[in-house]
Amino acid sequence: MAGFDDGKQQGVEVDFSPGAQIPLSGSSGQTAVTQALASAAYQDFPVQKLVDANDAAAVKPPKLSLFEPNLGEAYARAVQVRMxxxxxxxxxxxxxxxxxxxxxxxxxxxxxxxARDARLTAVMMLLGVLFLPGVLIWLLGFQLRRWLAGAQDKRAGAIGFAALALLAGVVILAAIQLPVNGVLAIYLRVMFVAPILGWFLAKxxxxxxxRDLREFWSGLLSGGGPGARIPEAVPQDPNDEEAERLRKALVKLAAEQNSNIVFYAGPKGILGMGTxxxxxxxxxxxxxxxxxxEINPFRSWDVIQSIHDQLRMLERGPLHTGGFPxxxxxxxxxxxxxEGAKGVSRPEGQEVSSFQVRDHEIQxxxxxxxxxxxxxxYLGVQFVLWDGQLVLTLLITVTVLHHTLRIEVTGHALGPVHPLFTTKPSPKSKQVSKTVKFWETKSVPLPLVDAKEVVRLAARAPLTWFPPVLDYLGGKLALPEPFGLRHSWADKPWRHRFMADDALRAATPxxxxxxxxxxxxLAENGVATEKFGARSQFLSGQVQGATPGKPDEYGL
Incomplete structure (x- = not known):
């Protein structure tokens, strides 16, 4: 039914008819991770930090570093296109x-x-197009500084700053002593000054x-904040094709999230559930x-159904304690x-409806x-704990081969998201020595947006209306495949003592x-249960001393 492919989309019939939308899954216990992953869309860190969080992600190098995106810009665009x-x-x-x-x-x-880029574009059109030669000279100076500065080389950065200062000096000198007079001289002088005025407006x-982006960023990680506002997702009239397309894409996303098909990728475990x-x-x-x-004939499904019914009682116990959620x-x-598949393909056909395998086919x-x-x-028991930071899944399968009945229980754990996503914004500042007590230092606040960032935003603004051009010049983020928002950025839970304890404790009951x-x-169908009982007692003792391992690697 399902396998892997090279990432090409498979045709799947999904009901996109309008009507009341019933939530497909509860969101209780999922708030923290959801908001942490959402906060990345507002962050202003360098995009390389996102690549460091998962080596499978990559950034297409920019043709001109002046147009490269920051983390929030690259993440938001990549997630929108991918999902x-x-x-x-x-x-x-x-x-x-x-x-x-x-x-x-x-x-x-x-x-x-x-909205920001629309205003920056207006500034660029007003003071940029009319005085284009001057703007190009200034942009060339900033690009030259970026080339000389490199990534972390402070000496090159100092050289770049000196080169920019030299360019500014040449521009001022040329503006004072021009070889021409009249209207042309006035234009040339204004041409050098206008970009500076535009820079102040852009700043x-x-x-x-x-400040608005950081307010959303901080609000999400604080457990509140304003909700996302996307009026473009609401059709304004019956012919609003763009809003209808977005609505259908969101419905498809919700349906695929609720699919009952998962993928096992060898040592990587079950994608989305962890190793x-x-x-x-x-x-x-x-x-x-x-x-x-003679044994009364029964099937694997009969055993699974009995296990399913009993698992529904897990949250109940003889004592009034917190217990299982x-x-x-x-x-x-x-x-x-x-293991190295770059994509998956979901099954299609009469046995599948809206990414769901039908009940009779499952049986x-x-x-x-x-x-x-x-x-x-597999029959799965899943616990979402720690506000979504820990996902525990225990899978049960029953097989009958010849005269042997095998019941297997496996534990999967998906840990917290990378700390990058839970990092709150901090005021920009630097430590300097005090004027009198020079042996002491003090914190000096820095502008929220520095000079080179203003130039980067202003240079990118007109091109944001042409995303393919901006992706070509500035580069873009390539997300790890097969892509899922949660497992792509998850760490292992074993470094967190309480999370590890929760994973180990869930297995025994x-x-x-x-x-x-x-x-x-077995007893109801006339099967001798003595051997099964003895084996069950042995496993019951063994699981009490459970320690996490790597069973998918089989010690090879």
Whole structure:
């Protein structure tokens, strides 16, 4: 049914009819990670920090560094194109987050920047086109400084500053002693001064919108803040094709997020759920119980259904303690893809509707597709903890080969997002020595938008109306594939003691419920349960000393 491909979009029929939208999944317990990932759309860090958070991401080098984007600009555009594009490749589900909220904030951040760029473009048109030679000279000076400064070389930076100062001196000298007179002389003098006036106007505009972007950034990471405003997603009239296209893309995103198909990529684990850290197997021979001539025929689905019903009682216990939160219990179809696959393909056909494999097909896979190629069935118990920072998934599968019944429980864990996404904005300042008590230092506030940033924003502004041109000149962010908002930026949970404890503690009660439910089905169908019971007791003792490992690598 499903496999891997080179990232090309597969045709899938999705119901995009208008009407009331019912939330497909609850958002409780997912707020922190959702807001952290959304805050990246407003950040003003260098884009390289995002690449450092995941080596699989990359930045296409700019042709001219004057046009390169910062982190927020590159992230917002890349996420919009990847998740809402008409010909986009399939996505990996983002468990523990609400991807639509993140995309909404990317759209909102782009809207704020578009309003800023409209004003900067007006300044560039007014003072740039009329005095184009002077603007080009100043831009050449700033680009020359960037070339000389490099990335981190302070000496080259000093040389670049000296070169810019020299250029300014030459410009002033030329403006004072011009070889021409009259109107042309006045124009040439104004041509050199007008860009400076435009710079001051651009600085005021840039600082105003920088404060707005930082307000959203800080508000999201503080647990509140204003919501995303995207009026372009609301059709203004029946012929508003752009708003309708955006609405359909958001509906498709929500449907794909709720898909019951996941992908197993070898040592990478199940994409979106994390790597497999533990595995416990109960496998014994099916023999008739004493006094029973023949086992009553049953199927794997009967055992799975019994386990499913018992798992619904996980949050209940004999003592009045906090205990388990209500878990998400779902039937999953797991499709294998190679470890290095650059894309996945979701199944299509009569057995699939809106990215969902139908119930009767899930039951068929559970009963019949247990050996050889093809997809497999797993029953999943998922806990979203720590406001979405920890996603624990325990998967149960039942197979029957010849006279052997095997029940396997595997643990998967997806840890917190990279600290980059939870870094709050801080006031820009620098430490300098005091005038009198020179052995002491003091903090001096710096402008929110410095000179070179103003020039970068003003230079980019007219090109923001032509995104392909801006991507070519300034470069763009290439997201890690197969892409999912949550797993692409997740760390391992084992460095956080309490998160690791939660992962280890969840396995024991789930394993016991699974074994108890399976024993009940076996006993009802005349199967001898002594061997199963002994094996279950052994596993029950083994899981109490569970330590995370790498079972997907099989020690090879």
């Amino acid at each position: 809402l594009g008409g010909a986009r490749a399939p996505l990996i589900q983002s468990f523990g987050t609400d991807p639509q909220v993140i995309v909404d904030h990317c759209l909102a951040a782009s809207r704020i920047r578009k 005021r505009i840039s600082e105003r919108y920088a 497999r850290w533990g595995s416990w197997q109960l496998a014994e021979e099916l023999t008739p119980a004493a006094g029973v001539d 209500t878990p998400s219990i779902r039937h999953w179809v797991v499709s294998p893809v190679p 068929r896979i559970c009963n019949e597709q247990q050996f050889g190629s093809g997809n497999r069935h 789930v394993l016991r419920v699974v074994h108890s439910a399976a024993m009940k089905v």
